[in-house]
Every structure is written in C-alpha cells, then in structure tokens.
Amino acid sequence: MVFKLYYWDGIPGRGEFVRLALEEAGADYVDVARQPGGTGAMLTLMKDARDAAAPFAPPFLVDGERLISHVANILFYLGPRLGLAPEDEGLRYVANGLQLTITDCVAEVHDTHHPIGVSLYYEEQKPEASKRAANFLSERLPKYLGYFERVLTQNPKGPAHSVGGQMSYVDLSLFQVVEGLRYAFPHAMRSNEEQVPALVALHDAVAARPRILSYLGSDRRLPFNESCIFRRYPELDLPS
Amino acid sequence: MVFKLYYWDGIPGRGEFVRLALEEAGADYVDVARQPGGTGAMLTLMKDARDAAAPFAPPFLVDGERLISHVANILFYLGPRLGLAPEDEGLRYVANGLQLTITDCVAEVHDTHHPIGVSLYYEEQKPEASKRAANFLSERLPKYLGYFERVLTQNPKGPAHSVGGQMSYVDLSLFQVVEGLRYAFPHAMRSNEEQVPALVALHDAVAARPRILSYLGSDRRLPFNESCIFRRYPELDLPS
Numbered sequence: 125m126v127f128k129l130y131y132w133d134g135i136p137g138r139g140e141f142v143r144l145a146l147e148e149a150g151a152d153y154v155d156v157a158r159q160p161g162g163t164g165a166m167l168t169l170m171k172d173a174r175d176a177a178a179p180f181a182p183p184f185l186v187d188g189e190r191l192i193s194h195v196a197n198i199l200f201y202l203g204p205r206l207g208l209a210p211e212d213e214g215l216r217y218v219a220n221g222l223q224l225t226i227t228d229c230v231a232e233v234h235d236t237h238h239p240i241g242v243s244l245y246y247e248e249q250k251p252e253a254s255k256r257a258a259n260f261l262s263e264r265l266p267k268y269l270g271y272f273e274r275v276l277t278q279n280p281k282g283p284a285h286s287v288g289g290q291m292s293y294v295d296l297s298l299f300q301v302v303e304g305l306r307y308a309f310p311h312a313m314r315s316n317e318e319q320v321p322a323l324v325a326l327h328d329a330v331a332a333r334p335r336i337l338s339y340l341g342s343d344r345r346l347p348f349n350e351s352c353i354f355r356r357y358p359e360l361d362l363p364s
Numbered sequence: 365m366v367f368k369l370y371y372w373d374g375i376p377g378r379g380e381f382v383r384l385a386l387e388e389a390g391a392d393y394v395d396v397a398r399q400p401g402g403t404g405a406m407l408t409l410m411k412d413a414r415d416a417a418a419p420f421a422p423p424f425l426v427d428g429e430r431l432i433s434h435v436a437n438i439l440f441y442l443g444p445r446l447g448l449a450p451e452d453e454g455l456r457y458v459a460n461g462l463q464l465t466i467t468d469c470v471a472e473v474h475d476t477h478h479p480i481g482v483s484l485y486y487e488e489q490k491p492e493a494s495k496r497a498a499n500f501l502s503e504r505l506p507k508y509l510g511y512f513e514r515v516l517t518q519n520p521k522g523p524a525h526s527v528g529g530q531m532s533y534v535d536l537s538l539f540q541v542v543e544g545l546r547y548a549f550p551h552a553m554r555s556n557e558e559q560v561p562a563l564v565a566l567h568d569a570v571a572a573r574p575r576i577l578s579y580l581g582s583d584r585r586l587p588f589n590e591s592c593i594f595r596r597y598p599e600l601d602l603p604s
Contacts, residue, residue: 176518176527177458180465180511192457194464196436201457217432217441218417224434225420231471239479239492241499252479252492259481271420278416287416 127153127202130166131183135352136300136345138230139183141195142202144296147339149206155344157182196223199293208296210288219287222275222294226301229268233308234353236260236360246350246357257360261312265305269320272298276322283322284329291333298323299330304354311362367393367442370406371423375592376540376585378470379423381435382442384536387579389446395584397422436463439533448536450528459527462515462534466541469508473548474593476500476600486590486597497600501552505545509560512538516562523562524569531573538563539570544594551602 127146131139139155146153156162169191172178179193185202186192192201200220203209209216239256240249272286281289286298302323306313317324330336339345348354367386371379379395386393396402409431412418419433425442426432432441440460443449449456479496480489512526521529526538542563546553557564570576579585588594 173518176515176520177461178514178518179461180468180508184461190454190457193461197457197460197464200440200460214430217430217437220437220440221417221419221424221433224437228420228471231468235475235479239475240495241503243499243503249495252495255480255489255492259483263481263483268420274418275416278414278418280416 125152125188127151128156128186129153129183130156130169130186133157133163134346134349136304136348136354137183137352138195140300140346141226141293141297142183142185142198143344144300144336144339145199145202145206145208145293147344148291148296148333148335149208150335151202151206196220196227199223199297203293206293208291208293210290210292212288215288219292219294222286223297225268225271226294226297229264229301230304230353232260232264232268233304236308237355237357246355250359253357253360261309261362265309265312266316266319269316269323272301273320273323276326284326286326291330295326295330296336299327299336302327304348307348308354308356309361310356311364315362365392365428367391368396368426369393369423370396370409370426373397373403374586374589376544376588376594377423377592378435380540380586381466381533381537382423382425382438383584384540384576384579385439385442385446385448385533387584388531388536388573388575389448390575391446436460436467439463439537443533446533448531448533450530450532452528455528459532459534462526463537465508465511466534466537469504469541470544470593472500472504472508473544476548477595477597486595490599493597493600501549501602505549505552506556506559509556509563512541513560513563516566524566526566531570535566535570536576539567539576542567544588547588548594548596549601550596551604555602 129139129142131137157166166182170179177191183195184191184193185198192198210219236257237246237253238249239252246253275286276283279285285291286294369379369382371377397406406422410419417431423435424431424433425438432438450459476497477486477493479492486493515526516523519525525531526534
C-alpha cells in the first residue's frame, strides 16, 4: 500500500515530521501536493462534503480508506507500521505524549512571528512578534530544550533515544526541532546548545543515518524559508 | 484500579476534558491536586529525576505504573477503557484527530488573553490581547465552530455524535468547548450559534445525560474563572 501524504507544497512545515518517518523507514509514499495538480486534489479532499473524516487542516495521511489528520496522530498510526514506535504499549503513550509536547513547541515557534493572527502577514504584527519572540527565547526555548534533554538523560535505556532503546519517530522529530530552531534562531541556539548535549548528540546521530543522510541531500527535502513555521527574521533572534 | 488525575487546583482548564470522560463513565478516580497536599505531590512527580515519562505540564494521568500526559493522549488511552471510544480502530484515529483540533482551538482561546507570554499577566499584554481576540472572533471562532458543525452533519451515523453512532469523549469535549466559549465570549457566541445547530444540540444532549447533570451540580465541577483558559474579559468580546 502506498501512503499518501497531503501537505502544502513549498515548505517543510508540519509535514516534515511525517516525511522524516516515511523516509527513515524507506516507506512507499507520495507527497501528493508536490505532484502536478496535487494541491488542487488536496483542497478538493478537504472540502469533500461527504467525508466523515474531513480534516481541519493539512497535514493528513491517506492509507487506503483511512484519512488521518494531525502530525502526532499520523505518527501514532504510522509508528508501529514503519517500525518506528516502541514495542511496549505503555511506551507508545509515552512517545505520543512527547510528540504532543513537540507539537506545542512548534506552535509556539510559529507564534513568534504570528502572535496576532495567522491570516495577517508578519509585517502586520512586527512589534507584537518582537515581544513574543523575546519571551519565547528567554523562557520557553530553554524550558523546552531542557525538558527534551531531561527526557533523554532520564531514559532508563540510555540517552541515545527519547523512548525505549530504539529509534522512534520522536527521535526523528527532535532532530527536526533542532534543525528548525537553528535555522530560525541561530544566535539563541548557539547560547543554549551547550546545556543540552544529549539532544545535540541525538540530532547528529539522526542526521548521520544512511536513509536520512540520503534524504537530506535529495530534492524531496525542502529548504526552510520565510513561508514556513521556522522563519529566519534576524530581528527576532538574540543579537550575535 | 483507581485512576489518578493530576491537574492544577482551582480551575477547570485542560483537566476538565479528562474529568468529563471519567464522570460520564462513572469511573473510580481521584483528582489528586484537590486533595490535601495534592498540589505538592503533583509538583514532586513532575520534578522526579528518575521518571522516564516525566510530563512537560499537567494534566497527566497515573494508571498503576503508567503516567500519561496531554489531554488528547489521556483520552485516547482512557476512551476504550471507559467505553467512550469507537469500537472501530480506524474511527479511533478519527476521534483522536478531532480531539487534536479541539486542542488547537483551546490553545488559541488561551492566546486571546495571553498572546505575548504565559509568564506575563493579562494586564501586561492587554493591547496585544485585544488585537488577537478580535482576530480570533472574526476568523478563527467561526472557522472552528463551522468545522465542528460540519463534522456532525457529515457523520454517516447521524449528527447526534461526532464519531460513529455512539457517545465518545470527543462529544464530551465539544460540550466543554461550547460551555467555555459561552463563558468567555457570550456576545460572540450569541451571534454564531444560529449557524451551528447540530453543535448546540450536541451540547444540550451532553448536559442532559444523568451522570453529567449530576456532576455539573456537584462541587467536583469547578466554575470558570479568570485564572483559567476560558476567561471573561468583556473588553475582548464583541460589543453586546
């Protein structure tokens, strides 16, 4: 069965957390909106007046008859099917809890440049973005990074993974969080990374995995840009 | 087995979505932080340096050896155990996707009074809150309500439930969303509710269920207040 991933073309965004899992597993998938006519097909599906599972927003995954929305939900579904979830049922809920903390972190990163409204341009909310980003960098960023570091160092199976003794989709998502934060806030990350060595080591280990390495060098990997969640606006970062 | 729910005392907040499921099922549970010494016990658990599943924030649920964090994750876990999830596995992912859309909606409601930072008082971010709330009420509120209405009316099993043909935790959460929005934005809700009759009918049906009715009249049900997610600041609502 070919998995169909639906997400906005042109940005890594929230879709990237799903792509990384599909790529690491070597899964057969189509990134629908990046095919000719794909964005139209995605919008049609979202407006389908008959579909009981119509999603609120991308990303969503279609697997045969099933349509599954929200990153954490997609990964909870895909994890066991791709060999990227813990075997133990209890640990699967731990993984899902961690993924939902990542979801919250990503939403807060988005709001550093969009604190007033998603429908407005960044340029329409710059003074507010400046305040929100300052608050995020001084309080929330160290809190999230410290929490993820703690999860790794408290893992009874060792700090190489976030849940259990094997690679999971949570590890892949943490890699992407570090990548995105380094893109958006290079100075702030430089002054925080020393405090989170296990998280940095996990990032580097994921980046070196053969399938991820090959994916990162391919044109399937979209570069970060200023239409994405992680945006580089130097005025929102710490001074160099 | 007695479920232990950990959440801040004094507010319904995010804990309420879990409480409603436990109450509807007549489950045996303890609302830990509302017991003597309970908040201290909760904070101790959150700081536990040995726990691999240490949560980022309340609410979390303890079921024997398991600690499960995040509302949607707790409900995904509890749903089948309380008879409040669809039997069909595919529909369980639909339910989880809906619950995650509710999670996003609740986070946006929170940010109407806290657009700059959770660590600041509302009084420190009033001008920004005014802008964010105006954007929320004009664009996001109708979008969320319309989406939930659509989910109900497109349910092949009929509009009385959000997923499948039976009451689920998603229905209970939608009740709470309507309750909270009516508390926070009474004028805005008055001008929106006519467009979402199925959602209002679902709210009323949940409120009339015997165990919910009894719960709502008990002192276990905490009133909304201005320390909660749903806050009544008349200056953020539409004019009457």
